[in-house]
Every structure is written in structure tokens, then in C-alpha cells.
Amino acid sequence: MKQDTKIVTAGRKTKWTNGVVNPSVTRASTVVFNTVAEMNNALKNRNNQTMVYGRRGTTTAFAFSDAMTELEGGAGCALYPSGTAAITNAIISFVKSGDHILMVDSAYEPTRDYCDKILAKMGVETTYYDPLIGAGIEALIQPNTVIVFLESPGSITMEVQDVPTISAIAHKHDCIVMLDNTWGAGINFKPFDYGVDISVQAATKYIVGHSDVMLGTATATEKYWPQLRDNSYLMGQCTSPDDLYLALRGIRTIGVRLKQHQQSALKVANWLKGRPEVDTILHPAFDSCPGHEFFKRDFTGSNGLFSFTLNCGNREALTAFLDGLTHFKMGYSWGGFESLVLGITSVDSIRSATKWTAEFPLIRLHIGLEDVDDLIEDLEQGFELFNQVLADS
Numbered sequence: 001m002k003q004d005t006k007i008v009t010a011g012r013k014t015k016w017t018n019g020v021v022n023p024s025v026t027r028a029s030t031v032v033f034n035t036v037a038e039m040n041n042a043l044k045n046r047n048n049q050t051m052v053y054g055r056r057g058t059t060t061a062f063a064f065s066d067a068m069t070e071l072e073g074g075a076g077c078a079l080y081p082s083g084t085a086a087i088t089n090a091i092i093s094f095v096k097s098g099d100h101i102l103m104v105d106s107a108y109e110p111t112r113d114y115c116d117k118i119l120a121k122m123g124v125e126t127t128y129y130d131p132l133i134g135a136g137i138e139a140l141i142q143p144n145t146v147i148v149f150l151e152s153p154g155s156i157t158m159e160v161q162d163v164p165t166i167s168a169i170a171h172k173h174d175c176i177v178m179l180d181n182t183w184g185a186g187i188n189f190k191p192f193d194y195g196v197d198i199s200v201q202a203a204t205k206y207i208v209g210h211s212d213v214m215l216g217t218a219t220a221t222e223k224y225w226p227q228l229r230d231n232s233y234l235m236g237q238c239t240s241p242d243d244l245y246l247a248l249r250g251i252r253t254i255g256v257r258l259k260q261h262q263q264s265a266l267k268v269a270n271w272l273k274g275r276p277e278v279d280t281i282l283h284p285a286f287d288s289c290p291g292h293e294f295f296k297r298d299f300t301g302s303n304g305l306f307s308f309t310l311n312c313g314n315r316e317a318l319t320a321f322l323d324g325l326t327h328f329k330m331g332y333s334w335g336g337f338e339s340l341v342l343g344i345t346s347v348d349s350i351r352s353a354t355k356w357t358a359e360f361p362l363i364r365l366h367i368g369l370e371d372v373d374d375l376i377e378d379l380e381q382g383f384e385l386f387n388q389v390l391a392d393s
């Protein structure tokens with residue numbers, strides 16, 4: 001089955017849909033049984049998509065988990081109330097005091113904060129590594145290293161990692177390979193084909209796709225699925241069936257949405273490339289993006305999120321640019337239908353293993369589903385304001 005067909009059919013078993021197109025929203029705390037035999041049977045099958053208690057999920061959760069596993073791969077998918085909860089719980093499911101993990105330097109900032117503020121307190125040590133380290137990862141693996149965590153492309157700076165090379169070396173040393181696959185969305189990058197053991201996503205982003213739900217997922221291989229699932233139960237992780245319903249609805253259009261985000265973002269990035277104020281386009285599909293060769297080798301497409309650096313400017317000019325935009329609002333959680341912008345002057349503060357050397361600010365864009373010519377016009381007048389302030393300063 002081709003991907004666009006899978007996007008339409010994933011998770012739609014009659015068992016979950018009762019014969020209509022979409023699964024029902026099954027809200028529950030208590031699941032009630034009429035006989036001891038029924039109750040015992042449910043308990044016996046509690047790890048096998050059988051309703052026993054609301055926290056362990058209802059049919060809506062089972063439908064969404066199935067859909068994610070069918071799309072991304074793996075043996076099962078655990079659900080969390082946010083992408084951050086998916087990351088922290090996936091890690092905590094496999095570490096104990098005295099262990100060591102390797103974390104990519106370009107990780108999402110709350111992932112770093114979790115390592116520095118929670119794992120450190122529990123006696124789990126983190127070493128940050130250069131996202132472009134490739135085979136060099138081997139030198140950082142210690143006897144107590146249990147997880148090598150990747151995020152590709154990296155948050156803000158967009159470095160694409162050599163996932164299969166890092167995975168192969170990690171496995172040689174019995175380390176678990178975890179990937180934050182939010183940008184790939186389980187659509188444009190298939191983690192389990194490249195040696196990943198556990199793939200985490202902020203479903204908040206492209207899976208939900210409409211900026212109205214927080215949700216996290218972690219899909220795992222056969223080997224790690226039971227431990228991930230059991231720990232998610234032990235930690236009391238659960239998600240709302242209403243949110244899961246919206247996420248299932250989001251999935252049905254993710255194919256066409258991503259194609260449009262991709263097409264518009266490429267047009268904007270190409271336009272930016274010709275702007276005199278722009279230094280480097282950090283879009284994985286551009287050869288100016290670090291790790292572009294791995295994007296070309298391993299990904300089947302891109303989306304609406306990329307960054308670029310400026311070759312001039314100051315804080316005031318950047319502020320004039322950002323304040324002057326009409327269609328691009330400032331906001332963090334990308335992946336919805338709307339365009340977003342972030343101006344960043346302090347990449348240094350979220351890196352420790354690598355040095356960020358760009359002299360001028362970085363701008364991250366999420367290109368939404370608006371008409372792309374309106375977006376380019378918006379950016380053009382933003383640059384006019386930017387240049388006015390720069391000329392006056």
C-alpha cells in the first residue's frame with residue numbers, strides 16, 4: 001500500500017469505528033463488567049487493546065495508536081499528553097541512576113532542560129554531542145551509556161543527522177537509539193528503516209496539524225515496545241479521547257498538507273536566497289544546510305519549517321521586521337495551517353558541544369497554507385522596515 005492510501009486507512013478497523021468512517025470518541029474512567037469472567041478476561045488482555053480502565057485508553061486511543069504504528073512503523077505506539085512528555089517518559093523508561101546518555105546538541109530546548117534539571121538530579125549523566133558527529137559518536141560512548149538520542153533536523157538550526165551511521169555504532173555498544181522525529185512526522189522519514197529503536201513525536205505539530213491540541217507519541221520496535229508501554233502505564237500517562245479524535249482527523253490530510261507546506265516553503269526559501277539581507281538558508285533541501293546530503297539520502301520530502309541567518313542587522317531592526325509582519329505571527333508550536341515566525345539572537349545559550357558562530361540573528365519560519373505570494377509580499381515589506389531601522393541606527 002502506498003503512503004497516501006495508508007494515511008486514509010490507518011487505524012480504521014471496524015472494531016474501532018463501529019462501521020462508520022471515523023472511530024467514535026469513547027470517554028471513560030470506569031469500564032464496567034457484568035461477570036467475573038468478563039473482568040478477568042479484560043485484565044488478562046489489558047496489554048492487548050482491551051478496555052479495562054480509562055487511563056489505559058479506550059477504543060479512540062487504540063485507533064490512534066494503530067494509525068501511528070501503521071504510518072511510522074514499529075510494534076506499538078505509547079501516547080502522552082504532550083511531545084515533551086513523550087520525550088521525557090521515553091527516556092525515563094530506560095535509565096536508572098548511574099547511567100549515561102548521549103544527547104544531540106541541537107535538541108529541542110525543553111529536552112535539554114529535562115536532561116540538565118531532572119536527569120542530573122536522579123544521577124543520570126548527559127553528554128551533548130555535535131549533530132554532525134556521524135561515526136565520531138563511538139568515542140563518546142561509555143560503558144554506562146544506555147541511550148543515544150537524536151533529533152533530525154535539529155531544532156532551530158536544522159542540522160540533518162547521519163541516523164543510520166550513528167544507530168549502527170550505538171547498537172554495537174548495546175545502546176538504545178531514540179529519535180525526535182517531529183519534523184519528519186513519520187511521513188517523510190521512516191525511523192525504523194534507519195536503525196532507530198524508539199521514535200518520538202510532538203503530534204502537537206503536523207499530526208494534529210491545526211494548532212488546537214497538545215499530544216505526544218512514542219513508537220517502538222518489538223524489542224523495546226513492552227518496556228516502553230509498561231512504563232507509560234506505571235507513570236500514569238494518559239490522553240483525552242477528544243484530543244485523539246482531532247489527531248486522527250489531522251492524520252487524514254497530512255499527506256496533502258505536507259506537500260503544500262513543502263511547495264510553499266521551497267518557494268519562500270528560494271526567494272529568500274536572493275535577498276541581500278540573507279546569509280545562509282537552513283532548509284534541509286538546500287545544500288547550504290548542514291547535513292543536506294543525509295536529507296537527500298534518507299528523507300522523501302520536506303515541510304513548512306526552516307530557518308535562515310541574516311548577514312546584517314541588530315535587535316532593533318529585527319524587532320521592526322517581526323512587528324511589521326501581517327501574516328506571520330510570532331509563535332513556537334509550528335505544524336498548523338498558519339504561518340509563524342521566530343527571531344533568535346541567542347542560539348549560543350541552547351548549545352554546549354558546538355559553537356554557534358553566526359554574527360547576526362537567525363529567523364525561523366513556518367510556512368503555512370496561505371497563498372505563498374501573500375507570504376512573500378509580507379516578508380518583503382518586513383525587510384523594508386528592517387532596512388529603514390538599520391539605516392537610521
Ligand SMILES: *Cc1c(COP(=O)(O)O)cnc(C)c1O
Pocket residue numbers: 082083084085108151155180182183201202203204205214215216333
Ligand atoms: C514542539 C516540539 C516538541 C514538544 O512538543 P510539545 O507537544 O509542545 O510538548 C518536541 N520536539 C520538537 C522537535 C518540537 O518541535
